[in-house]
Amino acid sequence: MIKYAVVGAGWISQQAFLPGVAQSENSKVSAIVTGDRDKAARLANFYGVGRIVDYDGYDALLGSSEIDAVYIALPNDLHADHAIRAARAGKHVLVEKPLATSEQDALAMIAAAREAGVFLMTAYRLHNExxxxxxxxxxxxxxxxxxxxxxxxxxxxxxxxxxxxxxxxxxxxxxxxxxxxxxxxxxxxxxxxxxxxxxxxxxxxxxxxxxxxxxxxxxxxxxxxxxxxxxxxxxxxxxxxxxxxxxxxxxxxxxxxxxxxxxxxxxxxxxxxxxxxxxQIDHFGAQVKYFSDCIMAGTPPEADGEEGLADLRALVAIEKAGLTGQPQSITSPPRGRHPTPDMVRLTPATDRRLVL
The missing domain is CATH 3.30.360.10 (Dihydrodipicolinate Reductase; domain 2)
Structure with missing residues (x-):
């Protein structure tokens, strides 16, 4: 059983990730990291989560044995900092897309995970659908x-x-x-x-x-x-x-x-x-089940940091093209991995959720 901390208890965590983890069979949420303690207390009670941490306590949580991985569902500009801190603490990282707000930050996230020997996965839930x-x-x-x-x-x-x-x-x-x-x-x-x-x-x-x-x-x-x-x-x-x-x-x-x-x-x-x-499957349950399978087997996930970086490069080029009215070139190395049937997880959907 892989133990996760949910970092950011907003809509996507409430509507999708927390209910999905409960459907995964191989994963559990052991901590919620948020600035809204009252909201977190209600979510923790509903899902049986043992620990609530504010953002000032994030590093202490990362240094504990209470979690194996983090799911980062913060605004895009906060992805890199929280992912790098988690990786350096030896925790696996599942981060919502887009991976980061710049190529420099994405590369730093990838490097931090590689140096720490942990997995960084970009949350492409459709790869498991x-x-x-x-x-x-x-x-x-x-x-x-x-x-x-x-x-x-x-x-x-x-x-x-x-x-x-x-x-x-x-x-x-x-x-x-x-x-x-x-x-x-x-x-x-x-x-x-x-x-x-x-x-x-x-x-x-x-x-x-x-x-x-x-x-x-x-x-x-x-x-x-x-x-x-x-x-x-x-x-x-x-x-x-x-x-x-x-x-x-x-x-x-x-x-x-x-x-x-x-x-x-x-x-x-x-x-x-x-x-x-x-x-109809639970997309988030399937995604976390796949990532936890990868962690337990020691197999790098297909939707890794480089996958998120490849999309980020395209997004940055599209944004610049829209702002300037000029075509923009994109340079990314070929990807050798793509979603395959063995990655599909038919995790059953659920109606049990708490949205505050």
Whole structure:
């Protein structure tokens, strides 16, 4: 049983991670690190968590034997500091995406984990979800021929006051939603993008978007000629879907990204349409179960720090392209690992959660 500290007890921890760990069978939450002790006490009582720590007590917790790993669900600009401190204390690190706010910080996180001999995993829960992996297996088997272009939309209406609308936290729809699109495209083409173009929209009459864009439209070019196009938005109706068109067929995953709904795959080829409805799993339970399996087996996770860094490089290029109106080059080494069926964990979903 791998013992975790949840660092940051906000919405994603309450809605998804804490309930998911309870479904994992091989993991438990032993501590909650937060600045809101009253909220933490209610969560700890609900989930049977033995210790509550404020941020001043974080290093002491890391120095104890009470935890083996941390899950970092803080605003983006706080990822690097808390991850590096955990790694240096010998704790494994699962950190929400984007991995960091700069390539320099991401590299420091990777180096800290490597030097300490611990695992750093970027929280790509979809790598452990059956529909996502089935898309990649279809493409690898030649079901649509050579993939040529990818198109995606991921959007919802963000609530005013959310930290994801703060520039200081490197918030915005690109970082929060666009990262899913970038990650999907990279594995679909099994390549790293080499160029980015983008346009952004920030409506002047909506106070939510005083600091960040409402919508980002991006285009990525891949070495083989593949093109990936997506729109990510915090100011539109909820949509999450993507489609891949190849030389002899196409496939669509709709829904494709969110954890609240089961994925559904539609494959079209030679006039034939086949649909596959995948089971609703607990994405966060599957993710933590996989990471704990890796820790116990001593096997590095596929979605490691370098995986998060590869997406970060693309995000930074897209952001700059949107700000300047000029194409931006991207340089990342090829990735030898991609999500595979052995990484899927069919962890059952749960309705037992406490959201404060």
């Amino acid at each position: 059956p529909g996502t992996v089935a898309v990649l297996e279809h493409i690898r088997s030649g079901a649509i021929g050579q993939p040529l272009f990818f198109q995606s939309m991921f959007s919802f209406q963000a609530a005013a006051g959310n930290h994801r609308l703060k520039a200081a936290s490197w918030g915005g729809p690109l970082q929060d939603l666009g990262v899913y699109c970038v990650n999907a495209a990279r594995h679909i083409f099994a390549e790293e993008p080499i160029e980015a173009m983008a346009m952004v929209n920030r409506p002047i009459d909506d106070p939510r978007f005083r600091e960040v864009e409402a919508s980002v439209a991006a285009l990525l070019r891949f070495p083989s000629g593949g093109l990936a196009q997506f729109v990510a938005s915090f100011g539109a109706a909820p949509v999450d879907t993507y489609r891949v068109v190849g030389t002899s067929g196409d496939l669509e995953l709709d829904p494709g990204f969110r954890f609240e709904t089961a994925t559904k795959l539609r494959l079209r080829r030679d006039g034939d349409v086949r649909e596959t409805q995948f089971p």
